[in-house]
Amino acid sequence: MNHSASQPQVDTRHGALAYAEAVPSILPALFRDSDPTWLLVEEGFTLAREHEVESLFAIANGYVGNRGCLAEGSALSAPATFIAGVFEHPQTPGAVPQLITLPDWAGVRIWISDEPLSIERGQVLEHRRVLDLRRGMLWREWRHRDPHGRITRIVACRLASLSDRHLLLHSVTLTAENYSSVVRFESSIDIDSGSMTFPMPDWKPRRSPERPNVLPLVLRTPGVEVNIAFGVMGQLVASTGTVGEREIDADERRIVERCEMNAEIGTECHLHRLISIFTSREKPRPFEDALSHLNRLLPRGIADAASSHVSEWQSRWQTADIEVVGDDSLQRALRFAEYHLISAANPEDGRVSIGARALTGSAYKGHVFWDTEIYMLPFFTFTHPPSARALLEYRYHTLDAARAKARAAGFRGAMYPWESADTGEETTPKAIITPGGEVMRVLNGEMEVHISADIAYGIWQYWNVTGDEEFFSQCGAEIILETARFWASRGTMESDGRYHIRHVIGPDEYHEDVDDNAYTNLMAAWNLRRGAETASLLQSRWAGRWRELADRLQITEEELKTWSKLADSMFTTFDQQTFLFEQFQGYFAKEPANLKSYEPRSVAMDVILGHERIQRTNIVKQADVVMAAYLLWDEMVPEARGANFRYYESR
Template sequence: MEQTLEPTADAAWVLVDDGCDALRESDRETRFTVSNGFLAARASRAINQSRQRIAPPSTYVAGLFDTRDIERPVPELVPAPDWLQIRVSLPGGPLIQHFGPGPSHPLTLDMRRGLLLTECRLVEGSAVSLRLRLLRLTSQDQRALGLQLLHLETDEGETEITLEASMDGFDSDLTSERLEHEFGVWRTHLSGKGLAMSAAVALRIDGQTLLPTVLSPFRWSWTWRTRPGQVVCFDRLVALARSDAPDQDPGERARNVLDGARTKGWRRVVEQHETAWSNRWSRSDVKVEGDGTAQKALRFAVYHLNGAANPEDPRVSIGARALTGADYRGHVFWDTEIFLLPFYILTWPEAARSLLMYRFHTLDGARAKAAERGWRGAFYAWESTDTGLEATPEQAVGPDRQIIDILTGAQEQHISADVAYAVWQYWQATGDDEFLVAAGAEILLETGRFWASRAQPEADGLHHIRGVIGPDEYHENIDDNAFTNVMARWNIRRALEVAAMLREQWPAQWTALSRRLDLNESELEHWTGVAETMATGLDSGTGLFEQFTGYFDLEDVDLSAYAGRTVPMDVVLGRERTQQSQVIKQADVVALLALLPEEFAGAAGKKNFDYYEPRCGHGSSLSTALHGLVAARLGDVETALDYFHRTAAVDLADTKVAIGGGIHIAAQGGLWMMSVFGFAGLSLRSDGLAFAPHLPASWSSLSFSVQWRGRRLSVRVDQVNQQLEASLEVGEPMILIVGGRPYPLASEAPLILHLESPPP
């Protein structure tokens, strides 16, 4: 066990927190979460002094949604029972965790192995002192499994000691259906989802097994006498399973998974978990030479991205805080499609496919939302859970403690185009025709139909989309938001393209689908007309997109006068003045530039970035990543690097902003996007992958792996020697486009190209 509890030696793979600041306890729990996309365990305190837990919930299971407050029926992710509780006590009471000068309760996140390691001392005056080391994981190999290991070594003192292992939190949000010694089944109150847990525990003293006293279901205790040098080893295995209907029993699966784990033993569970993580890292690691801070940030980002997805469950997606906290109630936003899917598409296409199948399975909810408002096609929920029905709360308390109406569920409509964008990106990168025919085409057609229904013709001969909210959420009920309208036009055109493709290549499937959707040639012709006459806000003379109608007439506030502020600009200026100003919450036109750079001809990209960048207050964690990506593509590398480090600081820096509610998983996806799409300049093309590198001066090299249409290749941008190196590790020969020129890449030999012009 000793070796298992030792972290990876390379510091670039390890995140350490040496202190124990009570005000930062929830932040640490978030940052050091272990997760596998199905089961997550936050880094809650190793040892509890009492049986009453007052900290936030520590265990989450993906897809376990319920509506807990029927007066305000907003579904939310329900915490699962906390299976990690441990209490160590002497005859006189619990042993106290020692917080003295210097490191007192260090947490170590071994990102390479996907392990949380904890170490502390338990003391009783000067008579008893024990060194405690713990490990926890949620298995990347078998996602239903969680493991906790404890190593307790007596430094001094002889006394009677009791270790109690228990579970907490299964009475508050779940109704008990069955509760036995090592097994339980619970139900959510209203949704009827089932959760089963099966557990096994063992404790050995100097290698000899000590049987427990069973106090109650999921609660065991062991009592023995300590002596100096004594070593106690404890392990707890749990298996959890979820069911999604009242008539489904998840119990058998939980028991079967646990039986398999018990047969293998905890050492084999750890070994298989580490092997699965090794496989993920071999396909997704990003290496930076010359900037240790950037390297650590990227490892942290990729660690959480790899721990957020579950390719085995197409009925769930990734919430705005993944499974690391309760903020946003576990709801799914556009974050998944725009900020996360690029990583999965190019490093883990099986996970990307599963996440898009979630949108396919919730397509009926999107159709219902459109129909309720008198439109056709699919209008996806702005906040989504498991059903696809709109889950955005109708009201909230604003920064000034006033009750405000939340309009995003009704007005932030670009979500439908965002989903379509991810579908098309996935298909372009993977060539997964089976997915396109079975699911992707229907999403594209129904979202295209929505926009053709939503945009209305007016006297000026253009189609307008009025009464929306763009990505910049400071301005509500606006007309012709450039991001929304251009993405809608793009969506319609891809829908027309996929219709033509199906008709030509899969005529039988096209006939069946078009009949089922009641889609005819007359409607497709109408879509063409809508796309050709969509209002976009583009001034052909200046090349600027007006963010929305009337934006240029609003007050121009100099944000540099507010440098150093610690609160968002809508708090500084007040809600009303913000809405009457050009201050932007987050990337809007810049977001369009990031997603569809082809819409910005010639120097228009730089003109739009230069205009909108100084007007953005970055009131959202999503904003800096897109600004950094665009800045890197434009060659403004130092600005891009500044945005990179600002994005990394969202979750890694102990600023005045607490992250107890969960990791900002979209910001982590944004770090990967800035590195691969920005600094390496990767873009997807129908005939291959293109690169236009712009590395920061402090980065001597950038290396990463990507997958494209059944191929896996490794790429290294070497700034010192001004070279791009690419090796095809798996798959047929392909084309790389570098500096606008095509080069063949085959597995026989790496491709080494000189970069003609160094990054600025």
């Protein structure tokens, strides 16, 4: 292993390596739901869909996530573990931070008489993955006849504990249906070649597989000053009481634990694994914490750990579940969405947020967008305010980075990044390669500025729903004031007496560098008004806090009056006759496109038409004016809401 001068120090004097002698080991069947409206089921196995299925069946708890890949892998598997807030910062010019892909702790291969059990060899008699949405557990059922006619039944379960966010659980039960043979379980953790690993001092493996054994691992990816510690406890037990031997191989790139036993016909072999993960983000000595964590868990066993996890999920569903009568498919889809939302947030950490793909995959590099405040935050605000508050605290902790971005661009206040990671700095790439192979400059980091108003909107809505005055006065108000100040500097009063915000990208990202995007201008005006209102609220209800902010931010009464004037002067192209908002100046003159003429299609319209071509059309990528109508519902007359929906929905 790689011994570094900066390797973590571990104190083993206080029992950090004192393993329990026995672990209650049977995972009760009662942990599996039977109601189909709570189950997402993938029957059979289609190799070409594996990447998609692994994302859909991912498990997570807001701290750590794991893709729903097969334990033994496949030719198209992309196994990965992600920890919220742990980003790699590549040194390559032009590269941006990305969520670190950590080793897959769920890898388990099974050997029957020294031959691997593989879904791609022999005959699959039954195979399904079942995501239990009610309990937050991923099940796998696999019945397989190998080329020698031996039939093996596998039932496996894994979870990321919602009650103990540093805990992962994996249980595999094998039944030899028609044979007697030597069975070997091989669990492994493969380390990426770019990561440095550190050994565990004084670590000695146990050879008897029925006694719990802990595999320790600490790694660090170059460019990241974060140590990530894994403690993996493995135990093999059998229904006959028969045990075999354990063998462990470890080097800098791979740790393998092999547990072997003789299985008679009908024997059930249970491999149980508890995985503890800590990082130096939250603890100064993550190695010790992972091991002491396992020591506390081992005497209780996996059944107790699973029970606590299930209880926490039941508690969350009491406030989150929405029952749909008469449409099981819709009911399941709704619960699937809520499952992944609950899985994505961590109310215990206000320095992380939810990336575009949460903790299910590496797409979008784990970056945080406007989607969090506009699309996700309302769910948490109404169902679990502590999670909502933590998401907004992330924006408060990154407020200084937003101020720095505004200064660098020549503006005042706080200009939040379009994409952000751990530091709150702008992480939008400067250029990308399109599906067509062309290098395209990315303008969103400079022009998709509506995110600053989106964040202020999320804060205001959270406070109005929850009444969390401590957060609003100490954190939220400052963000609203600084984003209002940004909008007062981002536009220009022009000769028509109107305030114009030019060179922007609205939610409809098919049209770049436009002037007076309706969504952006309407939300900016809203933010300016709320900024002035926030100042008034602080003055009347939290006078001390107002004096502190006004002095530190140098806010004057004249500036507050200016915000209100600019909001009233904000330019929008609203037609009093048709009740339509023009999405941006010149939108109505764009080339009309008939979307139905492109059906059926399986890709987005910008892929079909190309980047330059689509900008000449009136095709809308996603709700823009319609989104403004939704968010600012009470500020639009009913005729305008309906007219704009009918007009833009078909485009």
